[in-house]
Amino acid sequence: MPDAFSRKSWRLWNLRGMPLGLLASLVVLTAAAWALTLYQTFSMDMPMGIAVRGGMEGMEGMAGMAMAGIAADGWSLAGAAAFLAVWTVMMAAMMLPAAAPMIFMFAAAQARREQHVAVPTWMFVAGYMLVWAAAGLLVYVLVQFGSEFATSLDPPQRSKWAPLALGVTLGVAGLYQFTTLKHICLSHCRSPLAFVAQHWRDGRVGALEMGLRHGLYCFGCCWALFAVLVAAGVMSVAWMLLLTLVVFVEKLMQRGRRFEGALGIALIALGIVVSFGAIEMPWMGG
Structure with missing residues (x-):
């Protein structure tokens, strides 16, 4: 498969046919997503860390992002909508930088085929973000079940099981770094030129379909x-x-197998020590 960051790919990846407004709007969108995410982070009243802290003050877990009362209030359409909105904004902030090469490649290819670039490109971006929004629905369900289960435990039980649950998650994430599925998906994300050549679809619906496909690989x-x-x-x-930096580096490195492997080993090792309670999950206050 052609390497999107080979010299040939960089020559083909020219942005001269792209409207400057499209580039600027993508930058503005990413910056706005980060601004909203940071605002929500700093406006939180409580710290988070359900996995290792085990106390009631950390019970919200992911729900505390903007939805401090979601876990306590239980299942609700309004709560799911609020969670989904904040999750999608956060995903836009974290994932658009790594997706930028693919978006630019699509726009450049669109510019070579027809004059209309902006609308199909934004349809591509919309398809990409729809995948992450759908993932947010799954996360909401997991957060609710996790919160209900954690609430059913007394503090000593939470302190016992939370490190184990987080350690297992870390281990699974580390092992996944070495799977064939990971390498296949990552190869598509690293090769915008090959992706566009193999999966091109004409029209706005085709652009949406391509965005959905790229989102699934991502x-x-x-x-x-x-x-x-x-x-x-x-x-x-x-x-x-x-995490944004890790995803960005992993996707944009020409030969990232060493990085993938090192990250996998680090996650597995961290999972082991966290599972046995040797250390708490490293916390970086924000």
Whole structure:
């Protein structure tokens, strides 16, 4: 499969046919998503960390992002909508930087085929974000079940089982780094030129379909890393920036197998020590 970051790919990836407004709007969208996410983070009244802290003050876990009362109030359509909105904004902030090469490649290919670039490109982005929004629904369900289960335990039981649950999640994320599915999904994400050439669809509906397909590959790359975030109940600036950097580096490295392997080993090792209670999940306040 062609390497999107080979010299040939970089020559083909020219943005001269793209409207400057499209580039600027993508930057503005990403910046706005980060601004909203940071605002929500700093406006939180309580710290998070359901997996290791085990106390009632951390019970909200992921639900505390903007929905401090979601877990306590139980299942509700309004709560799900609020969770989904905040989750999608956070995913836009964290994932659009890594998706930018693919978006630009699509726009450049669209510009070579016809004059209309902006609308199909935004349809592509919409399809991509729809996948992460759908993932947010799954996260909401997991948060609710997790909160209900944690609430049913007394504090000593939570202190016992929470590190084990987080350690297992870390271990699974580490092992996933070595799977064939991870490598297949990551190869598609690393090769925008090959993806566009293999999966091109004309028209706005085709652009939406391509965005959905790329979103699925991207989800296949990153779901395990975000599972750690959800399991730890962490919503700090430092953790978000770290995870954004990890995803960005992993996707944009020409030969990232060493990085993938090193990350996998680190996650497995961290999972082991957390499971046995040797350390708490490293906390970076935000």
